[in-house]
Amino acid sequence: MSRGFDTERWTGLDGLVLVAAGAGVFTREASLLLAAGLGVVVLGYVRVAAIPEVSLRIERDLSDATPDPDDEVEVTLRVTNEGSGTLFDLRVVDGVPPALGVADGPARLGTALRPGATATATYTVTAVRGEHAWDETVVVVRDPSGAVESRETVSAETTLRCEPELAATADLPLRGLTSKYAGRVETDVPGSGLEFASIREYRHGDPIRRIDWNRRARTGELATVEFREERAASVVLVVDTRPEAHVAPGDEAETAVERSVDAASVAFSALLDSGDSVGVAAFGPDECWLAPSSGADHRARARRLFATHPAFAPTPPDGAFFPSVAVRRLRRRLASDAQVIFCSPLVDDYGVSVARRLEAYGHAVTVVSPDPTTTATIGARLARIERDLRLRELRRSGVRVLDWGDEPLGVALARAEAGWSR
Amino acid sequence: MTLARRLFLLVGVVATAAGFAVVAGVSLGLELTDIFLGLVAALAALQGLRYVQRRRETPMNTTVTGDPEARVAVPIPGSDFDDDLVSAMGRHTHWAARKRVVDRLESRATQALVARDGRAPEEAAALLDTGGWTDDPVAARFLGASVSIPLRQRVRLFLSGQSSLTDRAGRTVAAIERIGTDDDSTGERR
Numbered sequence: 001m002s003r004g005f006d007t008e009r010w011t012g013l014d015g016l017v018l019v020a021a022g023a024g025v026f027t028r029e030a031s032l033l034l035a036a037g038l039g040v041v042v043l044g045y046v047r048v049a050a051i052p053e054v055s056l057r058i059e060r061d062l063s064d065a066t067p068d069p070d071d072e073v074e075v076t077l078r079v080t081n082e083g084s085g086t087l088f089d090l091r092v093v094d095g096v097p098p099a100l101g102v103a104d105g106p107a108r109l110g111t112a113l114r115p116g117a118t119a120t121a122t123y124t125v126t127a128v129r130g131e132h133a134w135d136e137t138v139v140v141v142r143d144p145s146g147a148v149e150s151r152e153t154v155s156a157e158t159t160l161r162c163e164p165e166l167a168a169t170a171d172l173p174l175r176g177l178t179s180k181y182a183g184r185v186e187t188d189v190p191g192s193g194l195e196f197a198s199i200r201e202y203r204h205g206d207p208i209r210r211i212d213w214n215r216r217a218r219t220g221e222l223a224t225v226e227f228r229e230e231r232a233a234s235v236v237l238v239v240d241t242r243p244e245a246h247v248a249p250g251d252e253a254e255t256a257v258e259r260s261v262d263a264a265s266v267a268f269s270a271l272l273d274s275g276d277s278v279g280v281a282a283f284g285p286d287e288c289w290l291a292p293s294s295g296a297d298h299r300a301r302a303r304r305l306f307a308t309h310p311a312f313a314p315t316p317p318d319g320a321f322f323p324s325v326a327v328r329r330l331r332r333r334l335a336s337d338a339q340v341i342f343c344s345p346l347v348d349d350y351g352v353s354v355a356r357r358l359e360a361y362g363h364a365v366t367v368v369s370p371d372p373t374t375t376a377t378i379g380a381r382l383a384r385i386e387r388d389l390r391l392r393e394l395r396r397s398g399v400r401v402l403d404w405g406d407e408p409l410g411v412a413l414a415r416a417e418a419g420w421s422r
Numbered sequence: 423m424t425l426a427r428r429l430f431l432l433v434g435v436v437a438t439a440a441g442f443a444v445v446a447g448v449s450l451g452l453e454l455t456d457i458f459l460g461l462v463a464a465l466a467a468l469q470g471l472r473y474v475q476r477r478r479e480t481p482m483n484t485t486v487t488g489d490p491e492a493r494v495a496v497p498i499p500g501s502d503f504d505d506d507l508v509s510a511m512g513r514h515t516h517w518a519a520r521k522r523v524v525d526r527l528e529s530r531a532t533q534a535l536v537a538r539d540g541r542a543p544e545e546a547a548a549l550l551d552t553g554g555w556t557d558d559p560v561a562a563r564f565l566g567a568s569v570s571i572p573l574r575q576r577v578r579l580f581l582s583g584q585s586s587l588t589d590r591a592g593r594t595v596a597a598i599e600r601i602g603t604d605d606d607s608t609g610e611r612r
Contacts, residue, residue, distance in 0.1 A: 007484050012477025018470030025463035093487040102491035123491075140485045151485045246496045255496050315494045347499045373499045378507065378592045383500030385530060385598055392537045 004141070004150030010046045013039055046147040052085025054141050058156040060094075060134060067127040069164050072103055077121045077137075081113040088112050089142040092121065095135025099314040100125040100160070101252065127162045129261065131308040134158040163307035166299060168270035169410055173417060174233050175339055175364035175400060193227035200224055233276045233339050234292045237264040238330065238358075239312065240344030240351055241284030242323070246316040247347055249374040256345035258314050259370035259404070264343050265306045266409055267368070272299055281333070283326055283344075283354065285319035286311035289333060323350055331361060339364045345372045347383065352390045359399050366400040368409075511587055523591060528565050531555060531598050538602025561597035564590045 017039035024032030056079055063074040079092050094107040105123035113119055136153040143149075190197045192210070199212055202222035212223040239260050248255040264280065271278045272294055279292035280302055288311040290302060306312055334340065340363045344351040359365040369391065373384035394401050400420055404412045440450055503526065510519035528550065535546035535555055549555040553567025560579070562569045571579070 005483065008480050008482055009484075011480050012474050015470040015473025015475075015477060018466045018473065020470075022463040022465075022467030022470060025459050025466070091487075094490060096490040098494035101493040107490050108487075135490075138485075138487055140487070149484060247499045248496045249498060251495060252493065316496060345499075376498070377500065377504050378588065378595050379500030379503030379505075380498055381500070381595050381599065382503050382527070382530065383498075385534065385595070387499070389530070389533050389537050396537075 004051050004143075004148040007142070007146060007149045009146045010043070013043055013046075017043065042145075046145055049143040049145050049147045051141050051143050051148055051150055052087065053083050054087065054139065054150060054152050055083035056080065056139055056152075056154050057082050058092075058137050058154045060156050060158040062158065062160055065159070066161050066163070069127055069129055069162055071127045071162075072124050073127055073160060074122060074124050075107070077107075077109065077123075078118055079109060079111075079113070079120075079139075080118040081115055084115055086112065086114050087141050088144045089146070090119075091140040091142075092119075093138045093140075094121070094123075095137050095155075096125065097132035097134060097160070099128055099130055100132055125160075127160065128258065128314060129162050129164055129307055130313055132160045132162070161308065163303055164265065166265050166269040166272075166303050166306075168273050169266055169408070171270050171274075171410075172267045172341070172366075172368075172413065173420070174235065174271070174276070175366060187229050187231050190226035191229035193230045195228045197226045197228045200226060233271075234279075234335055234337055235267075235271050235276055235339045235341060236279040236281055236292060236334055236363075237267055238281045238283050238340055238342045239264050240342065240354075241282045241286065241311050241317065242321060242350070243285070243316050243318075244348045244350070245284070245345055247345060247372045249372050249376075253372075255314055256347070256370050256372040257312070259372075260343035260345070260368070261306055261312045263368045263370065263404065263409055264341070265302075267341055268302055268306075269299070278302075279338070280305060281330060282309070282311035283323075283330065283342075284311055285317040285321040286313075288312070291333070292335070292338060323354075327354055327357060331358070334358075334361075334363055336362065339366070341366045341368060343368045343370070345370055346387055346390045346394075347372065349390065352394055355394055355399050356397055359397065364400075366402065367394060368402045368404060370404045371406075507588055507591055520587070523587075524565065527591065527594050527598070531565060531594075531601070534598050534601040555601065556597040558593055558597045560590055561594040564594045 017036045020032050020039065021036035024030070024034075024036060059078040059080075061076040061078075063076075064071065067073050075094075077092070077094055079090075081087055081090075090109075090111055090113050092109040096102060096107045103124045103126045105121075107121070107123045109119055109121035111119045134156070136155045139152045139154055141150045141152070190200075192207075199215070200223065202211065202224050206224040210225050212225050215221065215223045239257070241257055241260075245257050245260070246255055268278050268280065275294070277292040277294045278298075280288065280290040282288035286309070288305065288309050290298075290305055311317075340358050342351075342355050342358070342365055344355070344367065346352060346367070346369045355365050355367050369387075371387070373387055374380045375384065391401050391403055402412060402416045444450060444454060503523070506519045506522050506526075510516060510523050512519075531550060532543065532546045535541045535549060536543055539546075541549065546555070550565055551567060553559070553562030553565075553569040556562050559569045559571045559575070563571065
């Protein structure tokens with residue numbers, strides 16, 4: 001038997017007993033004295049009240065431990081009383097991972113449990129990308145009168161892992177900065193390719209099929225047609241995961257970081273498909289770096305990284321972060337011919353300065369910015385204006401910006417592409 | 423247990439034993455007179471009231487569980503400005519917060535005039551001073567221009583309850599939103 005702690009629920013009953021007794025004596029009313037006597041009995045019970053030793057076993061089952069995003073996963077929580085005493089008032093609150101929202105049913109249970117008996121609670125969570133481990137389950141036990149209470153934690157390890165397939169649902173056009181390898185980014189370098197670039201004087205050794213025979217027939221001179229050379233780019237997807245980027249337009253809405261990671265994973269797949277070498281980096285307290293590369297292994301590594309790396313978790317990080325150190329480190333890692341796709345909601349000025357600095361260092365920067373602003377409050381409207389001003393500032397300084405609202409990424413891209421120059 | 427408490431306990435036990443003895447018929451020189459009983463009752467009631475009073479000062483001590491069903495809450499962009507607005511109307515942090523609110527709106531208005539309306543920074547500052555950047559006198563006044571609001575409009579604002587800091591800040595934000603858009607054609611009026 002353990003004593004737990006006093007809930008103070010019955011404090012003051014002794015006062016009522018004394019007042020009732022005093023009034024009973026004073027008025028010679030037997031019923032008042034009797035009531036005071038009953039109070040004394042209750043007080044005695046409260047005095048000796050205790051709760052048995054709590055020994056619980058908790059098991060948790062998921063209907064699917066590796067679901068796809070937005071799938072509903074049924075969680076079954078089984079609580080077994082392994083102690084020797086009956087728990088008259090048992091309350092169990094499950095430690096649902098902070099990034100998961102419960103879609104149906106409370107993640108808690110209130111019951112009485114005989115020794116050896118098992119109670120079950122079922123609830124449904126909606127899966128989001130990431131690796132989610134359940135926290136400790138909180139157990140509150142009270143004696144029947146509620147005079148004493150004890151709080152314990154029981155843990156049962158459960159992990160839900162949601163690794164979305166990397167699907168190239170939108171094709172992200174790149175800027176002109178490329179590596180020396182052949183690929184699909186059209187450059188201004190004349191050579192072999194598909195799109196006409198220029199005609200120049202024939203030089204010895206030019207391939208015969210690139211000679212402009214029409215011109216030869218007209219003027220008798222040999223000339224060579226040149227095309228825009230197509231090369232592969234080396235791209236690093238930088239996701240803004242600073243605490244400032246963890247904002248959302250509403251309580252249940254996706255956070256800006258989640259949308260940034262989504263955009264990055266779509267871009268990753270699209271770029272890899274078109275033969276570019278792609279890397280991933282997080283700009284935030286949790287460090288994450290995947291050097292640009294290509295191939296099936298690289299795709300699998302990136303998929304795992306997007307899903308399970310703590311830097312990309314949907315919950316705000318709490319470590320210390322020194323942004324200027326992080327920018328320097330990122331710069332050191334970026335090859336000189338690497339383009340940067342920076343995914344950031346741009347809700348503060350630092351994101352803008354990061355994009356501008358990288359652009360200034362010669363990495364062609366494209367900013368993909370999920371819009372987390374609303375018009376619900378005055379502050380939110382001001383934040384929308386401020387973000388709009390930041391986007392304008394970036395565009396003015398030559399950075400390509402994709403403002404991604406509620407529409408699918410592909411739609412936003414198609415709209416933005418019209419205004420982009422290479 | 424302190425000495426005083428021990429003494430009180432002893433007195434209590436002796437009194438209870440004496441009480442039982444008197445009830446059983448043993449004479450201890452004490453008679454259960456009305457006055458005596460009344461005295462005991464008054465003492466008991468007094469002590470009872472003290473206990474009841476103590477209850478009122480004691481909070482319930484119980485485990486509070488969190489809200490595991492909800493997703494982790496992240497702020498909405500701009501919530502810091504809303505917080506500033508609230509504290510600008512509070513009693514203690516009044517002035518500092520109010521200054522933050524006005525400064526932030528002023529710098530955004532300047533930026534918007536430069537970025538959206540194509541003004542030079544000096545021109546934007548001058549427009550803010552004269553209030554010529556907006557057709558809303560409330561917004562112009564809020565950012566420091568000495569524009570007079572017509573008496574009739576003033577009365578209307580007062581009656582509609584729209585004279586609070588929040589409403590003025592809201593109108594200023596709306597005025598900044600209109601900078602550079604088509605319906606700002608009246609912006610150059612003054």
